[in-house]
Amino acid sequence: MNRLNLHLVSDSTGETLEMIAKAALAQFDNPTVSRHFWPMVRSLQHLDRIVPELAAHPGLVFYTLVNPDTRTRLEEHCRMLGLPAVPVLDQVTAALEAQLGQAAQGRPGRQHMMDENYFKRVEAIQYTIAHDDGLAHEDWEEADILLVGVSRSSKTPTSIYLANRGYKVANIPLVVESPPPQTLYRLRHPLVVGLTTSPERLIQIRRNRLLSLNEATETAYVDNDKVKAELQFARRLFGDNGWPVIDVTRRSIEETAAAIIRLAQDRDRKPASEGGTGKPI
Known part of the structure; x- marks a missing residue:
């Protein structure tokens, strides 16, 4: 029970996802975690290519995917494989939408824009x-x-x-x-x-x-x-x-x-x- 395959699926660099996972794992005593990192997943074809790896290494899936089609496909695959999938930024985004009175833009990697x-x-x-x-x-x-x-x-x-x-x-x-x-x-x-x-x-x-x-x-x-x-x-x-x-x-x-x-x-x-x-x- 102290072993875990942790899949990190992101449509951008995955830096945010890695930091969130690292911060959460720090609250546990020496867990044995195998991280499987899947950055820049921006198409259904790319997502479908990693599904065999999800099946071969079942565990927990953290994801930050803003494209609704890609999100839906990942969630469907995880349900079929019996894998828990957690959209780690959803609650934060929803709270911001409520307070700001506007919908999130849903564009991947905006935090990395060269502004x-x-x-x-x-x-x-x-x-x-x-x-x-x-x-x-x-x-x-x-x-x-x-x-x-x-x-x-x-x-x-x-x-x-x-x-x-x-x-x-x-x-x-x-x-x-x-x-x-x-x-x-x-x-x-x-x-x-x-x-x-x-x-x-x-x-x-x-x-x-x-x-x-x-x-x-x-x-x-x-x-x-x-x-x-x-x-x-x-x-x-x-x-x-x-x-x-x-x-x-x-x-x-x-x-x-x-x-x-x-x-x-x-x-x-x-x-x-x-x-x-x-x-x-």
């Missing part, structure tokens, strides 16, 4: 990659968010995640022996956020990094006292400048990014004179 938001996201990704690890500090004023923290405090992956949400992000590593450029203290537009973590967690991550590079693991980079001094230096800098601080010790990249987005949205609603506290959140 203004799409090009904004592409620009944000390009900017973020070009301003990783302290690069191009002369352009930091163009950033929406600037992340500051010691080495291996999740700055880069968090930056890339935020860029995919449309935020231009720069990040800078803090090194005790090499103070950051003065540009950092003169910024007006970007939200500057400090990232911190526990010494134990940071040492573990750094050791794993050194091992992956086949380098010696007994260096100042992972020395307990040195690491604590780095983190204290960073915390003082955050506090002196009133930057908001996020402790990433027990946070995933997604959770850290969500906290940063909330800070950015809160700042947009506040007068410019109100700053951060320098305390971890």
Whole structure:
């Protein structure tokens, strides 16, 4: 009963369907799930070609199909095969139709249209990659968010995640022996956020990094006292400048990014004179 064939049938890229399935499965303890992914199913002929796979691997079918003929054909096949089929977006779409007073357009892949938001996201990704690890500090004023923290405090992956949400992000590593450029203290537009973590967690991550590079693991980079001094230096800098601080010790990249987005949205609603506290959140 802990095994499942999960068929994901989409008329677009299937990204939304995969995220919904992943979020739902996360609520269960170590289920054994074989995912069968069927994207870009936009014709009856294409749908009919995957039916033998549904029969060969019976299980649960999640689908996002907006074309009524394709939906009906899939539902008919699932009934004949005795497979439960779940239209995962139907309730959400129906609620929106009721509140907005209009019918959904029923066009597949509309969320992936190359509109203004799409090009904004592409620009944000390009900017973020070009301003990783302290690069191009002369352009930091163009950033929406600037992340500051010691080495291996999740700055880069968090930056890339935020860029995919449309935020231009720069990040800078803090090194005790090499103070950051003065540009950092003169910024007006970007939200500057400090990232911190526990010494134990940071040492573990750094050791794993050194091992992956086949380098010696007994260096100042992972020395307990040195690491604590780095983190204290960073915390003082955050506090002196009133930057908001996020402790990433027990946070995933997604959770850290969500906290940063909330800070950015809160700042947009506040007068410019109100700053951060320098305390971890």
